[in-house]
Amino acid sequence: ETGVTQTPRHLVMGMTNKKSLKCEQHLGHNAMYWYKQSAKKPLELMFVYNFKEQTENNSVPSRFSPECPNSSHLFLHLHTLQPEDSALYLCASSPTGDLSGNTIYFGEGSWLTVV
Amino acid sequence: QKEVEQNSGPLSVPEGAIASLNCTYSDRGSQSFFWYRQYSGKSPELIMSIYSNGDKEDGRFTAQLNKASQYVSLLIRDSQPSDSATYLCAVRGGNNRKLIWGLGTSLAVNP
Numbered sequence: 001e002t003g004v005t006q007t008p009r010h011l012v013m014g015m016t017n018k019k020s021l022k023c024e025q026h027l028g029h030n031a032m033y034w035y036k037q038s039a040k041k042p043l044e045l046m047f048v049y050n051f052k053e054q055t056e057n058n059s060v061p062s063r064f065s066p067e068c069p070n071s072s073h074l075f076l077h078l079h080t081l082q083p084e085d086s087a088l089y090l091c092a093s094s095p096t097g098d099l100s101g102n103t104i105y106f107g108e109g110s111w112l113t114v115v
Numbered sequence: 116q117k118e119v120e121q122n123s124g125p126l127s128v129p130e131g132a133i134a135s136l137n138c139t140y141s142d143r144g145s146q147s148f149f150w151y152r153q154y155s156g157k158s159p160e161l162i163m164s165i166y167s168n169g170d171k172e173d174g175r176f177t178a179q180l181n182k183a184s185q186y187v188s189l190l191i192r193d194s195q196p197s198d199s200a201t202y203l204c205a206v207r208g209g210n211n212r213k214l215i216w217g218l219g220t221s222l223a224v225n226p
Binding site: 108 | 149157160203216218
């Protein structure tokens, strides 16, 4: 069991649906991340939050909307997704933000299928 | 040129052998280097981190860094079937400090 938990682990949604992915970290870290992992592509950083403030948005389409109410919780709100958005979405955390050189720790991931 | 490059494999080794996984990177100013293991259907988990030239050993794992040649490698001694996974190399860049990931090398350890 990791210190970063994600729910749901599997999600199937239609292109017109609205759903959310949830992440909670129990490591006392101050930075949280959303990554996307697709077949035959390197891990893609989507968003970074450091002390609840968004510090990075890697040109992610607006149909993905992150929310970080506190340093322990991170959400990814999904709406009007496309089939090509089907992927493994990984939440991660680190003691402080990505730019500081800290090691990041991943949750188990949420498998998303858009139909 | 890819920023972090790994041979996709699969790399197949017999049980008990040494598995050697390699990673090259393009940013000469890179400072931090990480190896993650990812089992099929699971998330990446940190195996080793290395910051200085030379070798760093942790149990059956040894990370080797050569900044002049811009490569980092991971050696797995006495390979076990449970080591069968994809190994991801991640490099933290020099100027912008972004973590750049390779595609991973698939390792199969045959009993």
